[in-house]
Amino acid sequence: MTEKERKACPMAEIEPLKPTGMIAGFPVRPGFYLSDGASVVPDGVNFTLHSFYATYCELCLFHRGEQQPYAVLPIPETFRIGNTYSIIVFGLNICEFEYAYRLDGPHDPARGLLFDREKFLLDPYARAVTGQSQWGVRSAPGVAYHSRVVHSNFDWGDFREPHIPFQDMVIYETHVRGFTKHPSSGVRHPGTFDGLMEKLPYLLELGVNAVELMPVFEFDEMEDDRVADGKPLYNYWGYNTVCFFAPNTSYTAAIEYNREGDELKKLIRALNAHGIEVILDVVFNHTAEGDEHGPFFSFKGLDNNIYYMLTPDGKYYNFSGCGNTLNCNHPMVRDFILDCLRHWVVEYRVDGFRFDLATILGRAPDGGPLASPPLLESLAFDPILGKVKLIAEAWDAGGLYQVGSFPSWNRWAEWNGKYRDDLRRFLKGDGGVAAAAVQRILGSPDLYPPDSRQNASVNFLTCHDGFPLYDLYAYNEKHNEQNGWDNTDGSNDNASWNCGAEGETDDPAVNGLRDRLRKNAMAVLLCSRGAAMFLAGDEFGNTQFGNNNPYCQDNEISWLDWTRLEQFEGLFAFTKGMIALRRAHPVLRGTTAPAAAQYPDTSLHNGTAWNDAVDGETRQLGVLFTGRDTQGERDDFVFLALNVHWEEHGQQLPSLPVGFCWRRAADTAARDPLAPEGTFDGSHVTLAPRSVQVLVGEPCPA
Secondary structure (H helix, E strand, O other): OOHHHHHHOOHHHOOOOOOOEEEOOEEEEEOOOOOOEEEEEOOEEEEEEEOOOOOEEEEEEEEOOOOOOOEEEEOOHHHEEOOEEEEEEEOOOHHHEEEEEEEEOOEEHHHOEEOOOOOOEOOOOOOOEEOOOOOOOOOOOOOOOEEOOOOOOOOOOOOOOOOOOHHHOEEEEEOHHHHHOOHHHOOOOOOOHHHHHHOHHHHHHHOOOEEEEOOOEEEOOOOOOEEEOOEEEOOOOOOOEEEEEEEOHHHOOOOOOOOOOHHHHHHHHHHHHOOOEEEEEEOOOOOOOOOOOOOOOOHHHHHHHHHEOEOOOOOEOOOOOOOOOEOOOOHHHHHHHHHHHHHHHHHHOOOEEEEOOHHHHHEOOOOOEOOOOHHHHHHHHOOOOOOOEEEEOOEOOOOOEOOOOOOOOOOEEEEOHHHHHHHHHHHOOOOOOHHHHHHHHOOOOOOOOOOOOOOOEEEEOOOOOOOOHHHHOOOOOOOOHHHOOOOOOOOOOOOOOOOOOOOOOOOHHHHHHHHHHHHHHHHHHHOOOOEEEEEOOHHHOOOOOOOOOOOOOOOOOOOOOOOHHHHOHHHHHHHHHHHHHHHHOHHHOOOOOOOOOOOOOEEEOOOOOOOOOOOOOOOEEEEEEEEEOOOOOOEEEEEEEEEOOOOOEEEEOOOOOOOEEEEEEEEOOOOOOOOOOOOOOOOEEEEOOOEEEEEEEEEOOO
16 A cells, blocks of 8 residues: 555544434434444444434433333434434443434324324334343333343354255244243253253254244233132233234343343354244234324334335234234335334344234235235245245234235245144044145145245144143143133034043043154154244143143243153154154155156055055055165155054055165054154054054065
8 A cells, every 4th residue: 555545545544433413411323324223433423213204303311220211312303314203422431321213293183193202112123121031020000111222242253044945944943931930840041041941952852943932022921910710821922922023031041231132142153053043923903002092102103104005094903913013015014114124133143933813914904815915925035034044924813814826036935724634633533634644744735836836834733822732632622720710712613522531530541542642643743845843842742731822821832841751751752763764764754866666756655555445435545655774875665654544544555676675664653752662564554443644665685
């Protein structure tokens, strides 16, 4: 560099930021308009807020825990560009204050404009929220949410995401609090991110490679707190977001003043380091502000008629079933959601997102479904989100059901609700569903054509919404009386079967049948193509006592009872073994390199070899998967034999190439299902009533 060039670029002489004026006794200057929320800058804090219709904005500063501001800073019009206010306030110690905004503007409810200069508003981009950091403790009446500035300097080291292929995923859906809150969990910090991390050895033993966390964004569990049947009820699940950029502070073992998120980041780093991805269940279909009778703390006071879908007379559309619906395809809301997801990927290294009631993300401002929703397209092609999993719950409370037709750009996967419904009915012995069951086991090619929708099906039989696996074969009817709605809430269509006795029983025949049906379900789920998912606790018989909608039950109904791990050790061992078998045989997960032998990728052998006939009375299926093994070194053959009939049936096995023999790897009717006793002649097996067998083709013993 020449002397002239050095003089033109005097790096050492760059001047620090300097105030341009004073407001309320604080040195200030215009801020960084492209930096959303509040962020630390040299000697100060940058605050940026957007509002399309606001005519005035002021920043309010509070001492920690106080409800009246110690300073109010009107943001000058000269600090506004377009519809964005931005100000740098110097001399602030981020550990000593909280902040909120007050805005003014038109108040015309018929047009959806609700500006109120008296209301304190939570920054929608806040990285931390105060006001309810202790679970189940209601703030005093009139207490508003405040934001806190977070100094993000978490050291990720040489962190690398696992990037597990979609079809290889075994997803474990769980609730952060409920996973370890029960006294039997034995962790030091029950109900927290740290408590979940203490169970890492358990997850590794089980063999799952993805954890899907129910909502961890800041939410209000006290939204509808009440007492029913003598028990306090909360919004336990957390599907009522208060702030989309902030972690739920009541899930931390320690107070994290201005370091909010560190405990969750440590959890994600630890899980990823051991090959377990983290998927967040996110709720962009509505917020905790509810309808016109709900609270007023953020979006309502910013731009109510932009952030929410409104009817022509200014009321709230309710496609979410929770009072309001986010206007996801408005450009401002679309940018907000995109910014939020990028934040969680960059700051928290999240591996994927499951979108609650995702069809709402494809609705137009008037509620109608869009053929090519801008938001979904933006998320599909965003470069920051380029390698994360995007999983849609492809239905909503407004009746829009898009399983198999969710707009995808071959990028979005779906919770396959048809897999759940068809397999539940087939596995309990219903007639007329065998053809659908075949499609689901093969990866639902009728819904997701392989040439256009690869890696789209998340197969599941249970999730947080509905019966867990234990209850699926213990109850014919839901038992939600303790929710306080006279058993009117929750689905009435569970496709469950109590095996002859409702609820708990001492009948050994009933309990034996139930145990076999649960193992049947696990075997079929883990031998179906596509990603597999099950609800935490299913592997050891956790029960919700017949409650199929425990969204409000912060107690033993929802918490995992770890004493059942010993009680149902056989189910746990079987689930662990089936996960290992799935991992060892990629032909179960998806199409591999073709086998050298001339066999199709998949084929049907219903009762007899090469019989692909299915009719309304079919209750026996044989599915052969072929391809190359894990190392790609030799042909791999796995045969899934199902008999959901109440009578014994024989099953003819297809012939294997010379030098290969069948080995029975699992039999749910055997005393030891993973080491079945007895022999077979190599060409036929006998299937006990309501049982599943898995056979593996291997080189014949010398």
